[in-house]
Amino acid sequence: MKILFLLFLSVASLLCAKNDLQYETSPYLKQHENNPVHWHAWKKKTFLQAQKEDKPIFLSIGYSTCHWCHVMARESFENKKIAQLLNKYFIAVKVDREEMPQVDALYQNIFAHVHKRTGGWPLSVFMTPQREVFYITGYIPPKKEFYSEGFSDLIRKLSKLYTDKKTLRQETDRIQKAVASRVKLSDTEDKNVSLTTLKNSLKKSFDTLYTGFGTGRKFPEASKLALMMDIADITADKTLKKYSFAMLDTMALRGLYDHVGGGFFRYSVDANWEIPHFEKMLYTQAELIGLYVRAYKKSHKKLYASVVQETIVMVQKRFLHHNLYWSASSAESQGKEGAYFTFSPDEIDRALKNNPYANAIQDALGFSTEGNFNNRVHINFDTDKRPPGFASFKEILYHVRAKKKYPFIDTKINTAWNAMMIEALYKASALDKRYADTAEKNLKALQHLMFVRGELYHQTIEGAVPRQKALLEDYSFLIGALISGYEVDYDTAKLDFAEYLAAQAKYRFYKNGIWYLSSDALHVKAGINDKYYTSPLSKMLQNIIKLASLKASFQYEKLFQSSMEKLKEELIREESNAPALAQAYLMQKLGVVVVKSTKGNLLKNAKILQTVQYPYLLREAKEYNDFLACTLRRCFVKDKNISRIIKTINRDFIRR
Template structure:
């Protein structure tokens, strides 16, 4: 009997859970069995901290984050470290995809303190009033090679705060006083933007920076805009990056789709997460590259990326958020190949050379594929089929099934833009848009996300409005459906009501508002995209109040140093400098002339049907050309670039 009782106690202990077991977040659920007494973030956290006179320990991550998993295993599953955390702190877990505005707030603090971007996991220690006095990313469990370990950090700050709270309150106050570097609006010009955005351009491997190396879609979009405004060097750089990434290890050469980032400067070995937003932001860039060059590689990338995104993330017309890097506890396990597997394919000499297989394994004794030749080698299509066959018996990594409004809107926009390559994508965009609105807009209220089986509760953030409005505007261009423009305007007015304050724009409508972040390091800034939306809507709706608000907002908000990466806000500035143009005629005439209009090299040109018998070109300041001959209007548009 004693043995049976002991066995039962062991059974119950091994499956003990904290309060996260009740969360709808897949990420929080992953930490529900930790010995740390995690709680989810809510307004009661600060109240509890004040009652218990304890500092707050916040740990932010997401369900497909590899280093979040590593730190969880090393530290948060460690009984000794958990006991220290539970003794001295109120431990709070935050899903950065669920509460992206809170993550943004702490990422901004990290950047202000250290002068560089943070990442995930992001960990912070706060006073009982909620002010940060320590912040960092991944921390090893124990001190090693001069890096302080989690056990030491938690004990040092926990005991220190219990002895002398005022010391840490003062430290928190000093951190709050640190301001970001800014440059004045007067220092901005197309030339200055190009010089700043390319100041860390990697001429050898292409892309920006060294390692880890991210796609940085917004920077490439800015280069393509500058290219269409007459900068040939910007075009060269943008195409170099897109071409290199398409053939590199950042791209899944077997099935298609992009990994989150490269761990090396040469784009050879990625971090194997696949994020919905990466696919959504890169697809339109490859559409533009194809339109500029007609290189079939770029069209292939678009088709393959859409296909694999629908296959892995598609769910009844909308899309899941991400897939993990690990498979069966092996990083990249689903995506890499053994030497024996590749040998049994009996590859030709040219394929072996193109894939650089003779150089040997490049990732933990196995092969992650990239193409070393300037284009896909002969026989590559057949090779893809064989490589996919090798993966059929493998377990695909964990997929986070959250439906996030902003990321879905990005993907819908990508589908509309891909309609320039295949009109079928436009219909797919319409289908997904309608389902997203039915799924995330309930009784007239827009929400941030939905997880199957859980009630929908969190209202939309600025990012959800910004990217949904953008998708509607792009959808309007693809279909000339007036209802899309009307809904975009309605949502824009709601966004202004919810997120524009006397102090400027904020990310959320909660009582504790988070200021906007201009940076585009991992995804496009919602603020930057919203400023673009305002300028586009001003012309298409003929409502100058949107232009006035965009101008005022950009003047109110100091530009962060371009080297810190704010290209989407810079694109909004360029729209003001050169002008957003509406090109008008009857709907049927505009549709008949789409191919000719698409050849106009101007990045901020939008179709707008009107009842008239000629073509008209207008900016927010008035119309500047009208003629029955489209070529005459084209010439007038090209003059604006001078």
């Protein structure tokens, strides 16, 4: 009897250890279900409880493969003393920013206005039960550091502030005023966006010392690099062309790339791309694959083709499951960042031992062989190409790494990110037609799982029925994938589906000239930030102008123009810092060229069509035996000879 009673207590204590996150499906929220913090999910009943108990809310936003989210969890959310304080004074809410990007966008916007810089994750928000923010920050250390108060002291301080209603109102008003403030253009500033202003903006933001954008830590910023490549092509600007290829080389050869396992890490923590933050995101791979395909078609540089092939192999090995893609892998392995991806100096020495090109490889690696990350070696080459003997060196290190446990993988299936990968595979089919077959399988699987009875869904995990309705990003990237797929096989069903989704997106997210991230009560306006991955709003506007061109539809053009009218001032202010929006603007201003002919003609001449220098080119299957090149309002050349068509396009649309 005593044993049964003890067993009952043991089971009861285990059950009590779980908080409300035990009922969620998000891999990130599940990571916190056993925390001593009494976490709640973002739900109406949570906010009603806060109001009923008159307790302020602590909102923590992160995602499952976020290194500093894990650090804060270990230091604070698993700390019983801190958890007791948090439970006593606050209602604690956890949000997966990948599950609810609209919630994250709302508070990242507040952070940016308050701190005058971009935020990140974890994001820590303290607010009233009515969700009025009175304090917002990022990572909070458990004890006082030079950059922040300790979490315990901060909890006490902010709980006291909450009871002082006069001071509380001052703080909430201050933050609301900061958020409401807008940066207006002065009378002396340029009121136009042009190829010249965008070109100057790109050159101004480019780091010519280490390559890349900005002078601090480096993100791939695929959209900005794509804009640079566009303008380099349109204007035949040699400097921008040099910058773009230099950046592609650097990302492929330095530490952002996983030289042993393939694929790109999320960003570099230093200015010279040597040490990355070791998480791998599906969206990073998808957006960079497309750029390296484009670069290979222009340069035929073997490195670029290898990067595409290796990255796709990595994604299919680590993320592909039943024709659908998981979301990301963590930077940590067994609690240590980079442990899986780095090597000891001895392991490097052994891998070089019998390699006839050992000296060349060591020269290419430079001082990193002595240990460049926590006394371990992260492979990166300070050269303009891979050194000789690289393949056998890589093979040995691959087997060394195979003995380790791969980091945590977030098995969430995200519609937007799957669509991005599908689009990347359609683009990669220019190198190998088999990638299009894979994309077709992925697209069918995604539609089967996430498009049910005319309703698109945002995400789920295997075995769970999708419940969360799709967001703007899901519509944007799926439409983009369908348009790319159409240009590979000219299946009109893809365009029909793209049009259906565009109509649904307009109905759900477009109100009075403004696009919103979701159709819920939050009413979070869609933004134009492309730093992590392409802005869903900007992607949607690119889709709309492409559909306008493919369907010769002034209705789509009108929708684009009314949307752009609300964004023009922001684009003028941001210039190349809103690159995907700038691309959409240029597509409409300069014109998207559509080459029309029979499906057979287009397929037969696919490779030669890739030589068109003008970047805003689409292909459409029509019953024309000749080739016809058109913009939205005019067809300007017709010829049986595709080479003459291409010559005319390059002559008329390239501004030398």
